[in-house]
Amino acid sequence: MEEKKMMAFRDEDGNKVEFEVVAEIYLNNNKYIILSSEEDSDQDAFVFRVDGEGEDIEYNMIEDDREFDEVKKEYQRLLNQN
Numbered sequence: 001m002e003e004k005k006m007m008a009f010r011d012e013d014g015n016k017v018e019f020e021v022v023a024e025i026y027l028n029n030n031k032y033i034i035l036s037s038e039e040d041s042d043q044d045a046f047v048f049r050v051d052g053e054g055e056d057i058e059y060n061m062i063e064d065d066r067e068f069d070e071v072k073k074e075y076q077r078l079l080n081q082n
Helices: 065-081
Strands: 006-010 016-027 030-037 046-051 058-061
Touching (some): 016 065, 030 065
Antiparallel strands (some): 016 030, 030 046, 046 058
16 A cells, blocks of 8 residues: 655744655656645645755745636546546
């Protein structure tokens, strides 16, 4: 069984929140990650664009509807391949 890849972030109150990395997607020369909250399985997934390299990585939530739709479409395409 494949081990879950986890990431932790701090919320607005400074609390540590764990997320499961559901998928890593490469699209249009960008890397995206889809995260799901481990604590709230009913909550929607979050899509972040990974900007930078090495220690200068930033995770930026996708706010542009078109970019979000492209990532979602690619994720669905990958799911249908399996």
